[in-house]
Amino acid sequence: MLMTKAVGRGAAARKYDILTALGAHALAGGRTEQVLALRLMTLITARYNWGRDELAVGQREIARLWSVDERTVKREMAKLRGRGWLELSRAGARGRVAEYRLGIERLLADTRPEWDRVGPDFAHRLEGSEDDGKVVPLPIRGEVPPPDLSAGTEWALAQAVLHAEAPGPYASWLRALERAGRSGGRLTLVAPSRFHAAYVQTHLATRLLAACRSVDDDITEVAVIATT
Incomplete structure (x- = not known):
């Protein structure tokens, strides 16, 4: 079956697979895509709690990790949420940072075109297979296309x-x-x-x-x- 969480048996290998998929996707794209993916990969590596499937870190700490200001953090986190790569699980409040989880299904769907660049074994492992050998399809989001972010407003x-x-x-x-x-x-x-x-x-x-x-x-x- 297609993985939706990097927890449980084999979780360690799946974590690396997620990061590899992100890296391959970034290297096949332009600079903007590379920077966004690199920032997410660094955040995952440094602060993601795989056991709880949770990212709970403040904007100030993210800004320090990314070497940017907090306004940039806000915009980049919005892009990641807009992509569906991060999902808000609990909104921030006074004295409590926002909590996120990885949108693994969306992340894998978006990086899928680059899986074969890593190798057929990698693609097969991420897709998984049923007993009859048929590949399990990734779920597709609705037909409404995502908004154009190029304006940056x-x-x-x-x-x-x-x-x-x-x-x-x-x-x-x-x-x-x-x-x-x-x-x-x-x-x-x-x-x-x-x-x-x-x-x-x-x-x-x-x-x-x-x-x-x-x-x-x-x-x-x-x-x-x-x-x-």
């Missing part, structure tokens, strides 16, 4: 978080919102209609603000207005 990063953690509301309501501007802590988004804007403000405002604050804690308000 707080809204692009927040969309990635929403796509990963709330795919239903994202596909139906949040994907259509566009960034209109930023004034201090107020982020303004534009909806395609008044009804759309009203629905988001009524039913999804808390989730929307939480996602935006998870990538930029200077945001204190998210306003949704209509184009028509």
Whole structure:
């Protein structure tokens, strides 16, 4: 069966397989992909608790490990959550850091094209097989494509978080919102209609603000207005 956790019998070897898959994926990509993968690999190696399937480390410590500032940590962690490579298991609170777990299924799905570069034995080991010899397929996320992160804005990063953690509301309501501007802590988004804007403000405002604050804690308000 396809592994979803690196725990139990054979866990030590599977940990190295996950890191190898990430490394091969990074080396086949561009600089941005390489940096993101290297940061995750370093975080996994240094701080991941495999026994509890948990990553619990503060932004200040991550910043020191990555040799960056805490704002960069926030953005990179949002990208990792948006990819589904890290999943938030418990939100941070006063005196308590956020806790994450590896999204191993998503991570393996994204790195799969590079498995054969390592070797057929490696690919076979990660895929696993049923008694009849058929390869077990990896689960595929819904048809809604992930947002484009190239703009690097707080809204692009927040969309990635929403796509990963709330795919239903994202596909139906949040994907259509566009960034209109930023004034201090107020982020303004534009909806395609008044009804759309009203629905988001009524039913999804808390989730929307939480996602935006998870990538930029200077945001204190998210306003949704209509184009028509």
